[in-house]
Amino acid sequence: MTFSSQANTSAPDVAAIAAALQWWRAAGVEHSYADAAATWLAPPKVEPAAASAAYVAPPPPAPPPRALIGGDPALWPQDLASFQAWWLSEPSLDAGQREGRVAPRGPAVAAMMVLVDQPEAEDRDALLSGPLGKLLGAILAAIGVAPEQTYFASVLPRHTPHADWDDLGTAGLPELTRQHLALAAPQRLICFGRHVSSLLGHDPAKSAEGLTLITHSHGAVSTLMAPGLEDLMGRPRVKARLWQALLSWQAA
Numbered sequence: 001m002t003f004s005s006q007a008n009t010s011a012p013d014v015a016a017i018a019a020a021l022q023w024w025r026a027a028g029v030e031h032s033y034a035d036a037a038a039t040w041l042a043p044p045k046v047e048p049a050a051a052s053a054a055y056v057a058p059p060p061p062a063p064p065p066r067a068l069i070g071g072d073p074a075l076w077p078q079d080l081a082s083f084q085a086w087w088l089s090e091p092s093l094d095a096g097q098r099e100g101r102v103a104p105r106g107p108a109v110a111a112m113m114v115l116v117d118q119p120e121a122e123d124r125d126a127l128l129s130g131p132l133g134k135l136l137g138a139i140l141a142a143i144g145v146a147p148e149q150t151y152f153a154s155v156l157p158r159h160t161p162h163a164d165w166d167d168l169g170t171a172g173l174p175e176l177t178r179q180h181l182a183l184a185a186p187q188r189l190i191c192f193g194r195h196v197s198s199l200l201g202h203d204p205a206k207s208a209e210g211l212t213l214i215t216h217s218h219g220a221v222s223t224l225m226a227p228g229l230e231d232l233m234g235r236p237r238v239k240a241r242l243w244q245a246l247l248s249w250q251a252a
Helices: 014-026 080-087 131-142 165-170 173-184 194-199 236-251
Strands: 112-116 150-154 188-192 211-216 219-226
Touching: 080 173, 112 131, 112 173, 131 236, 150 173, 165 173, 165 194, 173 194, 173 211, 188 194, 211 236, 219 236
Parallel strands: 112 150, 112 188, 188 219
Antiparallel strands: 211 219
16 A cells, blocks of 8 residues: 655544544533633723823803993982982883882981881882881881981882892992982981891891991991881880880980
8 A cells, every 4th residue: 555645734634633522522521611711791802092182171151240230330320319210210220120119208418318128018109108107107206307307218119028138239239229328318317127237238137236327428327227117017125125226326
């Protein structure tokens, strides 16, 4: 028997491979095993891409300047009569709402100025013409101040039960109130209610002293910070404390 020297050495020996597989099956090995554990369900590893330049968002635009109550102070009326008329028409005083506004009343350089937070709900043609005005009239009569010697004013131009006083305090209302006070130029001032006191820089929670000086562009005025007229209605003890404060104020 002769063998060809040109045997194909690259062809697989199918019979040998089959015999080897049969041998392992006979030994009870039917699967391929490896010493290193493999996580078959793990996601494939992805090489990180080259880091790109981080995006930086531009800063938001600055909010527009807030419109002040009364507008530009340089354009405010400079005499009391003009101010009283302007009080009824200036849109920014009440977000454009003109109906229901009540003008201040009384003479300039009055012996007494009364400042409340807002008109009464009953006010139509005259400020403080309802029950609170009657109580105020009795208080003024008790200390000998006639109505014609009094200037009556409110911080807000119309009755506004749910006013946001914190917001009003940062929107220019304190400065406008002081301008009103400067034009009226009273000899003395009574402020009724905590909202009025706070707008003018007097904090009742920090100071129990009701007597103070309120400054304005034309000078200063002796001021009594009093409870709100609503708080005085039907409360004899509060009225009694106010009466003692009025007596001390007049004697000062």
